[in-house]
Amino acid sequence: MKFSRLIWANLTRKKVRLLLTLGSFAVALFLFAFLAVVRDAFSRGGGIASANRLVTINRVSIIQSLPLSYRDKIQNIPGVQSVTHDNWFGAVYQDEKNFFPQFVIDPENQRKVYSELVVPDDQWGNFLKDRQGAIAGDSTAKRFGWKIGDRIPLKATAYGGGAWEFNLDGIYHGTRPGDDETQFWFQWDYFEERVPQSFKGQAGWYTVRLNSPDDALRVAKTIDADFANSPYETKTDTESAFAENWVKQFGNIELLILSIGSVVFFTLLLVTGNTMAISVRERTGELAILKAIGFRDGSVLFFVLAEALAIALVGGFVGLGLALLAIPILGQSMSGMLPPLVISKTMLATALGFALLVGMCSGLLPGIGAMRLRVVDALRRI
Amino acid sequence: MVSVNADGNSKALIQVRGLNKTYRRGGEPIQVLQGLNLDVDKGDFVAFMGPSGSGKTTLLNLLGGLDVPTAGAISVAGDEITHMSSGRLTEWRARHVGFVFQMYNLVPVLTASQNVELPLLLTRLSRSERKAHVEAALAIVGLQGRADHFPRQLSGGQEQRVAIARAVVSDPTFLLCDEPTGDLDRKSADEIMALIEELVRQHKKTVLMVTHDPVVAARAHTVLHLEKGVLVEAAKSSPGAAAGGAA
Structure with missing residues (x-):
């Protein structure tokens, strides 16, 4: 793509900031993956329980x-x-x-x-x-x-x-x-x-x-x-209902994990949104010049979103790569305390989807701001 | 030929009729341009002078389709631009206008050749065609050897040359130069003006330039003075400019 060099150059103009933002994504995605596998481990009993098995216990x-x-x-x-x-x-x-x-x-x-x-x-x-x-x-x-x-x-x-x-x-x-x-x-x-x-x-x-x-x-x-x-007297349930009741003994793990996950992603959204906003504000003059020489509003929005999505994608891959390496080791060290930790393709795809969503949201407001930028006003400020 | 009369040359490349621009500041209307008329032919080199706040840059912005007038019409090569939508105006700018600014305004993370290539990214040219155009533009401004240098590795004069190469690389209908030497020392300013003159003389470019510097303005074919929003004076400074252009 002919714009890739421009997007890459803008992405890498502040390397420390880029690394820190990628790090934020990587840490958030790693945490998300870990929470997701823990949640999955606790709920798996219900998920993989055989549909044709019952469990009978004392009432x-x-x-x-x-x-x-x-x-x-x-x-x-x-x-x-x-x-x-x-x-x-x-x-x-x-x-x-x-x-x-x-x-x-x-x-x-x-x-x-x-x-x-x-x-x-x-x-x-x-x-x-x-x-x-x-x-x-x-x-x-x-x-x-x-x-x-x-x-x-x-x-x-x-x-x-x-x-x-x-x-x-x-x-x-x-x-x-x-x-x-x-x-x-x-x-x-x-x-x-x-x-x-x-x-x-x-x-x-x-x-x-x-x-x-x-x-x-x-x-x-x-x-x-x-x-x-x-x-x-007995109490008989399907195996999945039994497993779910068993997990409930530990408290509402699902809610706990969802709450932590939501906070992580919301914080990530604020951090990356702020970073993108600063990055765009620093380039107001350059964006104005691009628009002056004929780049459309949509192109400017595309550049900002492409940067945000690239950060989300790379940071996401790094975080999930770390998760793929570390979770089996963590799982081994916690064996017995937690059910087996299994990283599923669905979880990886969901995590990456969340990362891209956060990337998109973080780039959207600064991107719209850049899109709406009036060239004359921006040039006056240079 | 340059004219500031309403009954000027109807075949002029750039025709401005009854141009008004009013800003509002603190609720008060400030009329910057008042019923301005202008005709500029292909190959003309016009300098606009005037005190700060006289509307020089506003006029340049209007002629370049960066701003819209309060009233009046601007026509370039038969295209009436004052009623174009924002999207069409953007396309029009890409095809017809080359901008040169006082502060060069290069993208600092791109090399000289990448900066020059920017307008060509909006065309259907192949990569090799774009490369050839960029090399030709850098050759015109005498910076073939600096293609891979970043703006921070260039002097002010060289940066402005890159900006001029960027402005001409897509062969626009005319160039708009806003204080192109305003940030340069005299020697560099002379070099830049020599380059602009060469673009006019050899490459038949039409150039409209805003400047505060009478020495720089004197190198244009025609000098027009803007005062209180009106073109009140025009001085022919070069034998190359057609007679009778000034009101």
Whole structure:
């Protein structure tokens, strides 16, 4: 484009200011990307939850357990394909800060219900044969450098405490972006064998796989109706509703992140808008000359907007590039404290879209001012 | 031939009839130009003189389509410019007017050749054609060797030469020079005036110039005095100018 040299020359005339403005965009976009992936991590449960899965918990609270005897009754409800049950096991590996979620699983049905979490058949076979066997998510295995065959000691903080030892028989992988690969599973029988009597025969929750998502409402109502007025009443939700309720326990993270993000972009708009306004004001005479020699008002507006958009684009790319490099590292360091941080193409496109929008808005007012500039008045001021 | 009569040459390149310009300052009307008439033929070199505030620059701005008159008409090469829309006037300026200002007004972040190329960016010329035109314009002003210099690397006289090259590169119908030597020392001013004379003599350019300097004005074919918004006097200073031009 024949105007590119003029736009480039104007862009780079104040290099320090250009670098600082690019830096503002880069920092804002990096922050936006980080907030977006954190928000996504918290809401992903709802987003990637299977449409044909239900979660049944104790009506009082998820902390309260449910009898194992419910499993067969749930299994027999028409529309239910399979049922599995789990328990939360809050143990510590070496140090309390090494947090990762541990679940006691029902080996018979685990893979039927969570088919997206894949364990190679030979490893699963070894796990089934090993009473102290365990399966770890790929992320957790990498985090602690575990290999198959390793002996994993955990210190239980509930269920009577004490040291528990496991043999790592397999590593699972998620098949979809964002699948949680931080979990640690072990055998129900081993758990039942070790825990005090009061915990035996109790499940933390049931996960129900349906033949069709269309059955969800009916089956959920049936489950809760079947156990109504019993000592262990149930509350059944779709997996996505369950995940959303779980996140709500932490507070309104969505609002918090949206608020911070809005402030970041608004501040960026003020900073870049001010920068563009100063930049245009400094060039009033030059813009007047351009108009005098025949550049149209629209061309002058285009030059200002092109500069603002170029800054937004380059700053945006730098910020998102930094995010692509840093977020996986941050995610690793916060593993266990936060759900996995996943940078999606949609998020990157949205961030870049926001950057361009801010660039456009920041250049618009100074650009319109330049467009409306009266050559005679501007020349008089030179 | 230059005339300041309403019944002047109807075939003149530039025809001004009954030109009025009134500004409002603090609610009070200030009439800068009052019923001004002017005819300028192709190849004329006219200098406008007058005290500060007499309306010289206002007249130049009106002739260059940078401002619109309160009343009256300006016609250039048959184009009546006083009723043109802002967009058409901009296009007209690009085709017909070359501007030279006192402070040169080059874009400081562009080299001399890039500054000269600016008006050509508005044309359909290819890059190589634009380059050829720029080289020719810089050759006319004697700055071929300074094409890649930035304005800050040039002297005032050289900057004004670049500004003149920018003004002539698109071969406009006429040049408007507002105090072209006002910021230069005598030697540089002489060089610039020699260059403008050469543009008139060799390249048949029509030049209208505002100046305070009688020495500079004396080099024009015709000198017109503006006082209180009226062209009250004209003096022929060169044998090259046609007779009977002054009122």
